[in-house]
Amino acid sequence: MTGKTISEKILSAKSGQDARAGDLVVCAVDCALGTDGSVPMALDYFEQMGGERLHDAGRIVFALDHYVPPSSPKTAGLHQRMRAFAALHGVALHETGEGIGHQLIVETGRAVPGSLVVGADSHAVTYGALNSFATGIGSSDLAAVMITGQIWLRVPHSIRVTLTGRLHSGVYPKDIALALAERLGADGAAYQALEFAGPGLRHLELEDRLVLSNLVVEMGAKNGICPADARTEAYLAGRTRQNFTAVDADQDAVYSREVVLDLDELTPRVALPHQVDRVVALHDAVGTPVQMVHLGTCTGGRLRDFHQARDVLKAGGGVAPGVLLVVTPASRAVHEAMAADGTLADFIALGATIVPPGCGACCGTCGVIPGDGVNVISTANRNFLGRMGNATASIFLASPASCAAAAVRGAIADPREILP
């Protein structure tokens, strides 16, 4: 028999079977996340399934992140229902303002190497950066996990993405992810895993890898997994008491496809409205007027992202007239770190609108809604028509530095021309 990919190894361990790409397996779930966007429906399914108690409440996490702050009695009511259920069953619940569920799963060390973590939200793929098999599910699957502790999965074929070289100044992990979307297309990895590898990956901080894994679902991938290394261990130190062992692919593992990206050759990218895979060189979009800039989300709302954006904004002399700059930290911990190191003060001085930690303007359910006909550039992961709550707005996706460059110029601009 040939060797196994990382995904095959983790699903073998979690199913107790010799799991190979294409097999259907029933796996024990280590952790499952639900949000205010998915849990209310999951609780309906739970009741209809005859659910009375949870298989293991310690493995379930709720996060109130999509409706923050709740802006209507209905959304406040969804939160009340989740709090009542969590209190009754002993489920850990992250309150409004604590942050985006995905960021909290990562920050609290719940996704560790070799684990199987599911989330009732498509961006649960983010935790793959920590060598966890992490994938998104719907509300009915979450209800079944709550009752049985299990999920069935088809073991994915894996595409190996080998990163070589190093990113140049002004080029960021978001540019890698967008370049991949450009290469693979919106369904180029459908039903498959992306397994990141190569010397270029070793140079990337853990926070950078989260950006890569976060965006794999925009290529249709089931999960996007990184190997674990010293950076992974350093990130998890003090965040978890779980024992874990790094899971590596075998030398003779079988891949459906190999993609090589040379980071030395990479230049800033931008996704044009209204498809994430409609990616071009940022250069080709320079000059497009922008009226709103969004820094935040589970893709680009971490401390490192805000540092990169702040540096460009300060180097460029601030925000151009007529541009609304919106800042949404991915979590309270990020918000506090920004306050502690002066980043928050910088953004306040720059005139940014600071939105409480959560999903914010990303999916139009809370936060700032763009006006009619407005061009938005965002650090988010989706730019579908209407995504931010106004179907006449146009959304561009780029790195935090490229978004900041657009804020400086009032039009899409290359951060490399602004940075010293």
Next chain:
Amino acid sequence: MSTMLRGRARLFGDDINTDYIISSTRKRESLDPQVLRHYLFEGIDAAFAASVLPGDLLVAGSNFGCGSAMEVAVTAVLGAGIPAVLARSFSRTYFRNAINNGLLPIICDTTRIDAGDMLTIDLANGMAVTNETSGETLLPEPLPPVMQSILAAGGLVSYIRQHGRFVV
């Protein structure tokens, strides 16, 4: 229950994401499929919700249901009386959610189906799709056994009530 479905083809293109099926802003105010059905495809086909008839069939290109995993994108479709979606491919979360709720996701070559074609789906014969208008019959990819079991049970709610766990 009849083993044949018959309905009009309602045509959509590639990469129809779940926000296009039902805007995520709509689920803030209601999760009721009978409410949400009035906003189906509102951003990309404003006339759809008012013109949909029970039994209509969605026919799309590749990657149907990409984007958010929100399950209202399945229940709102069912709420409009649509029993099946035919597409060249589905996003995996939409595919799972469809099976779990008893909406038939049929993977087949939809390129030769035109808007308004009358289609019949033979549930007893591997969900074979016959285009009455063109006379062509399409044989979809068979579903994995666990998905067939969930569909046969009538969805994941009934499946879990019957089995209490997953059996593969």
